[in-house]
Amino acid sequence: MSDETGSAQEQHDQRERKDTKDGDKKNGNDKSRRTPGKKPLIILAAVVALLAIVAFVWWFATRNQVSTDDAYTDGNAIMMAPKVSGYVVRLAVNDNVYVHKGDLLVVIDKRDYQAQVDQAEAQLGLAKAQLNAALIQLDIARIQYPAQYRQARAQTSSAEANFRQAEAAYLRQHAVDQRATSQQNIDTADAQRQSASAGVQQARAQLASASLVPQQIRQTEASVEERRQQVQQAEAQLEQARLNLSYCEVRSPSDGWITRRNVQLGSFLQAGVSLFSIVTPQVWVTANFKESQLERMRPGDKVKVEVDAYPKLDLRGHVDSVQLGSGSRFSAFPAENATGNFVKIVQRVPVKIVIDEGLPRDQPLGLGLSVTPKVYLK
Numbered sequence: 001m002s003d004e005t006g007s008a009q010e011q012h013d014q015r016e017r018k019d020t021k022d023g024d025k026k027n028g029n030d031k032s033r034r035t036p037g038k039k040p041l042i043i044l045a046a047v048v049a050l051l052a053i054v055a056f057v058w059w060f061a062t063r064n065q066v067s068t069d070d071a072y073t074d075g076n077a078i079m080m081a082p083k084v085s086g087y088v089v090r091l092a093v094n095d096n097v098y099v100h101k102g103d104l105l106v107v108i109d110k111r112d113y114q115a116q117v118d119q120a121e122a123q124l125g126l127a128k129a130q131l132n133a134a135l136i137q138l139d140i141a142r143i144q145y146p147a148q149y150r151q152a153r154a155q156t157s158s159a160e161a162n163f164r165q166a167e168a169a170y171l172r173q174h175a176v177d178q179r180a181t182s183q184q185n186i187d188t189a190d191a192q193r194q195s196a197s198a199g200v201q202q203a204r205a206q207l208a209s210a211s212l213v214p215q216q217i218r219q220t221e222a223s224v225e226e227r228r229q230q231v232q233q234a235e236a237q238l239e240q241a242r243l244n245l246s247y248c249e250v251r252s253p254s255d256g257w258i259t260r261r262n263v264q265l266g267s268f269l270q271a272g273v274s275l276f277s278i279v280t281p282q283v284w285v286t287a288n289f290k291e292s293q294l295e296r297m298r299p300g301d302k303v304k305v306e307v308d309a310y311p312k313l314d315l316r317g318h319v320d321s322v323q324l325g326s327g328s329r330f331s332a333f334p335a336e337n338a339t340g341n342f343v344k345i346v347q348r349v350p351v352k353i354v355i356d357e358g359l360p361r362d363q364p365l366g367l368g369l370s371v372t373p374k375v376y377l378k
Contacts, residue, residue, distance in 0.1 A: 064376060064377045064378075065374055065375065065376055065377065066289065066293040066297065066374075066375050066377065067372060067373060067374040067375065068287055068288065068289050068290070068293070068372070068373065069370070069372050070287070070288040070289075070348060071285055071286065071287035071288065071353075071370070071371045071372065071373050072285070072286060072367075072368050072369060072370055072371060073283055073284075073285055073286075073307075073365050073366065073367055073368060073369045073371060074283070074284055074285065074286040074352075074367060074368075075279060075280060075282055075283045075284065075367050076254075076256075076279070076280040076282060077259070077277045077278070077279050077280075077367065078253060078254060078256070078277060078278040078279075078280065079274050079277050080105070080250060080274070080275045080276055080277065080278060081271075081272050081273055081274050081275060082106070082108060082247065082250055082269050082270075082271055082272075082273070082275065083244075083247040083271055083272075084108060084113065084244050084247045084248060084271055085108075085268070085269060085270050085271050086108035086109045086110075086112065086113075086248065086268070086269060087108065087109045087266060087267070087268050087269075088106055088107070088108060088109075088263060088264070088265055088266060088267050088268075088269060089107050089108065089109050089265075089266075090104075090106065090107035090265070091106055091263065091264070091265045092104050092105055092106065092107075093105050093106075093258050093261070093276070094258070094261070095258060095259075095261050096257055096258060096259065097257070097258050098255075098256070098257050098258075099252045099255070099256065099257075099258060099278065100252065100255050101252055101253065101254050101255050102251055102252060103251060103252045104249060104250075104251055105250045105251060105252055105258075105275075106249075106250040106263060106275060107248060107249055107250075108247075108248040108249075108250070108269060109248070110245060110248045113241065113244045113245040113247075113248055114245060116241040116244065116245070117238070117241040117242055117245050119241070120234065120237045120238035120240075120241040120242075121238055123234045123237060123238075124231065124234035124235055124237075124238050126234075127227065127230045127231040127233070127234040128231055128234075130227045130230065131224070131227035131228055131230070131231050133227075134220075134223050134224040134226075134227040135224055137220055137223070137224075138217075138220045138221060138223075138224050141216060141217055141220040142217055145210070145213045145216045145217060146213050148210045149207075149210040149211055149213050151210070152203065152206045152207040152209070152210035152211075153207055153210075155203045155206060155207075156200070156203040156204055156206075156207045158203070159196070159199040159200040159202070159203035159204075160200050160203075162196045162199060162200075163193075163196035163197055163199065163200045164196075165196070166189070166192040166193040166195070166196035166197075167193055167196070169189045169192060169193070170189040170190060170192070170193040172189070173185055173186045173189040173190075174186065174189075250275070252278060253278070254278060254280050255280065255281060256278040256279050256280040256281065257278065257279045257364070258276050258277075258278060259276065259277045259278070259279050260274075260276055260277050261275070261276040262274055262275060262276060263275045263276065279366075279367060281364065283355060283359065283364075283365050283367070284317075284320070284352055284353060284354050284355060285303075285305055285317070285352070285353040285355065285371055285373055286350050286351070286352060286353075287350070287351045287353055287371075287373045288327060288348035288349065288350055288351075289348065289349055289351050289375075290346050290347075290348060290349075291326065291346060291347045291348070291349055292346065294322065294349060294351075296377045296378070297319060297322065297351070297375060297377060298319065298378065299318075299319050299320060299321055299322070300318055300319060301318060301319045301375050301376060301377055301378060302316070302317075302318055302375075302376045303316070303317045303318055303319060303353050303373050303374065303375050303376070304316060304373070304374045304376070305317060305353065305355065305358075305371050305372070305373045305374075306371060306372045306373075306374075307365070307369060307370075307371050308369065308370040308371065308372070309369050309370075310363070313358065313360070314358050315355050315357070315358035315359065315371075316355070316356055316357045316358050317353050317354050317355040317356045317357075318353070318354060318356060319351060319352075319353055319375060320352040320353060320354040321351075321352050322349060322350075322351050322352075323349055323350040323351070323352075325349070326347040326348060326349050327347070327348050327349065327350055328347060328348075353373055353375075
């Protein structure tokens with residue numbers, strides 16, 4: 001009996017100790033859940049420190065870089081237009097083909113302009129013939145007018161001698177006794193005196209006219225100069241006619257690609273109307289940076305360019321120049337800040353970026369493609 005009692009007591013004590021341990025463990029777990037641990041705080045602090053380090057590294061690495069997505073490729077697009085009108089009789093180009101400087105592109109009907117050249121050549125020949133005639137007339141005038149002057153002087157001298165003779169006969173007839181002469185002789189002497197006097201006046205008038213030898217020669221020389229100017233005018237008209245004839249052939253002024261073709265074979269062209277454009281191989285980037293990004297930007301700064309159309313293309317270049325004025329200042333309708341309510345807007349300034357390397361030879365860049373330039377400031 002005592003053994004059974006003792007065994008029951010021991011089992012009871014073991015159950016109490018187990019319940020006490022389970023209670024202590026349960027109380028301990030509740031306490032641990034109620035009291036925050038240190039491990040989450042350490043993790044949070046590590047994340048904040050890591051973010052701060054990453055932000056500092058990013059700022060340190062990009063402090064000397066500025067970029068913009070408001071940029072595009074740019075270049076020369078030469079608009080081709082004829083200088084003369086006419087029908088297209090030959091079209092030597094197609095869309096988007098590459099041409100070289102001096103290549104024949106379009107031929108306009110030449111027949112009308114060839115006729116103008118022939119007419120101008122005939123006018124020039126006539127003007128030269130008239131000039132030669134005027135030169136001959138000048139040579140004649142230089143001999144003829146002095147000879148006419150000498151002849152007029154001689155005729156004046158002869159007329160004066162005749163007048164003196166008639167005057168002497170007149171005086172004699174009036175000085176003798178009327179019985180020694182007749183009335184007929186007296187009338188004849190009077191008439192001869194009047195005729196000789198008129199002859200002297202006429203000779204003197206001719207002498208006065210013939211004495212203008214320098215003026216007459218200068219008049220002939222002026223006629224020669226007039227003919228010479230007519231020759232020059234005819235030569236200018238001939239040159240213009242030949243130019244118009246040469247304009248019938250439209251040739252390429254530069255290497256490049258034909259774009260926006262607006263001409264067909266047989267079309268009638270008006271002078272000055274656009275035929276197509278030639279995009280030259282020279283390509284650069286026009287980037288519109290914010291005015292707040294220009295403080296340290298200088299010509300010569302290195303630039304890396306990313307092209308949206310060709311993500312794998314690696315272009316390198318440099319800043320060529322910065323436009324002296326914002327884009328809105330040179331727009332067709334610039335802002336009038338002096339009227340209405342003013343709202344300050346960050347302005348954009350065009351910057352020209354020249355590409356130094358990376359352009360593919362077999363894959364030309366078109367104009368107007370979106371790019372993202374990154375400028376490395378010094």
